[in-house]
Amino acid sequence: MNNENPDPKTDPKAEAAIAPETEEEVAPAPLLTLRDGLPAVIDTDDGLAKAAEALARGTGPVGIDAERASGYRYSNRAYLLQLRRVGSGSWLIDPIGLTTMQPLIDALDGTEWILHAATQDLPCLSELGLHPTALFDTELAGRLLGYPRVGLGTLVETVLGFTMLKEHSAADWSTRPLPDAWLEYAALDVEVLVELREALAAELVEQGKDEWARQEFNWLRGFEAPVRVDAWRRTSGMHRVRGRRGLAAVRGLWTERDRIAQQRDVTPSRIIPDAAIVAASQELPQDKASLLGLKGFHGRGAERYVTSWLKALDDAVTMGEDELPVRSPRSDGPPPPRAWSDKDPVAARRLALARESVNALAEERNLPAENLLTPDFLRRTMWAPPKTREPGALLDDIIERLAGLGARGWQIALTAPLLTDAILHAEPDDDSSDS
Template sequence: MSTPPEEPTVDDKPPAPLLTLSDGLGPVIDTPAGLADVVDRFAAGHGPVAVDAERASGYRYSARAYLIQLRRDGSGTALIDPTMVGEMGALQEVIGSTEWILHAATQDLPCLSEVGLHPGSLFDTELAGRLLGYPRVGLATLVETALGQALRKEHSAVDWSKRPLPEPWLEYAALDVEPLVALREAMRAELDEAGKSEWARQEFDFLLGFEPTQRAEPWRRTSQLHRVRSRRGLAAVRELWIARDTIAAHRDVTPSRLIPDAAIIAAAQAMPTDRAALLATPGFTGRGASRHAREWITAIREAAALGEDELPARNARNDGPPIPRAWAEKDPEAGQRLALAKEAMTELSEHVSVPTENLLTPDTMRRVLWTPPDAAASDLVTAVGEALNGYRARPWQVELTAPLLAEAILSARAATA
């Protein structure tokens, strides 16, 4: 017996129309002459420039850009192969003084800077979404929510170092900049309406000086490191990680394609010292494991030969406060400060519809609360604000959060007096 179709519910909505390229798909610009034409086109355009870049994350060691997408009203869209076109000074002269629109700018600014492209000002649609309280801030979600169109994302994790690039990939890349100008206009209007335009301006200006964090001991980010109990084993992890990183950089492949983190952990536990034992260790399979077996064994032997004073500490060096769960034991008043501040920040986040981590980075909040300013109650808000300024908090963040942190400090002080 057939079943009648379900009645649509009030929540059912027709699918959003698929975003398409308004100007069609042009050729990839891969010659100096082609780049000169792009420079002329974008010099004749008007308004901000939508910018995106594609890297080969998961395939290559470097974070270089393998494709740069630009779009501007009056100029159309350009897909540029930065590995082929040569020096980009002329393009920088044309677009460097105008506003760039990017999505998740911190992902693309370093690789764009590497080829000599630097914005004079910018608008980050992902960050704008966070300031506006959007629960999800991926580009496809924002385009559908703000513009009512669907954006395909099926090629987001492909190997952009591949040549020639398939046409479907190029269409995907062009679509990433197609809606950015309209999206920026819609989100700018929302920021104005919410009274958050100045917050956004300060955040976008701050991004102009963004530089990726350089970790002191990057090998400690090896997955499952906690399974290695001894300092000697940690030394093996370190030496294997360094050997893998060196080889990966030389070959320009992502490190995990040589051997996975799980293999490093297994070798640090078993400490194999010959090829047969190494290749019998879990994770040491495939070409990367066997081809570089000598380097892996050398790394393990070097770790085994280290003196006790040369072995790494069990825990990472840390110039900041202890981990939050240890505060109450190490300093009860500090633990109280942190608990009160977290509660107040959560309430503020809900009130202004901004995630707590965008109101103030957790690291900044913890540093100020672990060693609060030594100031009288009447001067504490100002003193906390100065401390926040020292950690590069923006003025809008200081205005909102300094009173809350000061209140937490005073309340904890009174409760433990």
């Protein structure tokens, strides 16, 4: 029998086999446009009062988005608000020059907000006195539904069939006046939030996940941005700095840069980059010429504050030993998982078993494992589990532990039995004996 593959150049059957019939080209999704045109920007108190009246007359939930100036400004304040509600249309509000937000606060009282990636916008909205009575997060809904990509543009195209342009997502929204192209981009972010919410809500009901979503959205209402402790330790490239005095220099330069950036309301990297902090902390220069000759110390930000940089470096050099920072500060959490096998092999087995079970259940329920249970909650529980090994009491203690950490009820119900089993099966059988 001839086992050679037929030559498509000479065998018409082979050619047909590898060249299927040409399919009709799929038309690209239509581009999302503003159905009511570009609204004017509201930047006066009188204008806000009229916008609030119109929003109050609308019906149903309110699509809300906010634009910040991340990468340009130190603050996380909102430089533009976009709102849309059935019966009232879309509104663009510039909060910078307003003396009060009270009309909008009153108009939104008792409404459901629709946000995409609510944790990004809730802090800046809270600064304006805006707090949701109820909310629906389209990004989180997408995660719970198992969508592999949950960006707003992707969800709008996948669920509603419209393409969104995202070319101004990294713009400096503190710019005034804002270009019309930017404003159109901003308005489009709320153009179909109501329709997207309705479609995702129906899918949540269909998949039996609507109660999960309700609990998640209720938790989001109380969300506050976490306060970073020792934020200077996140300096990029800090691992190249040797010695505790070098770490003290990183801390001092980072702190001084942060103070200046906050005072000027610019992002810290625009004063000096992390690379400059690392370079100075490695060399510990003590004069202006040596400092300005280092990588990253160029431009007005570096030279303008050279006295501040030199003082921070001198403080690091002269600081007492007891004041120097350590490489790895003590933490109330467990050690990195890679160290568990050496520190506590039983805990490492617990973690491996628990992760395997949680990942399997997440795949079965079609959602990311981190949404099924926060990884930090899993690690903390497996590193220092309750002492009892009586199954019923252990399960009760795990439920109490997860609730105390902040897990939602639906997460606890699904994962507490898995963690209980992992603890019981990871430990050696005390009743076993060598033969």
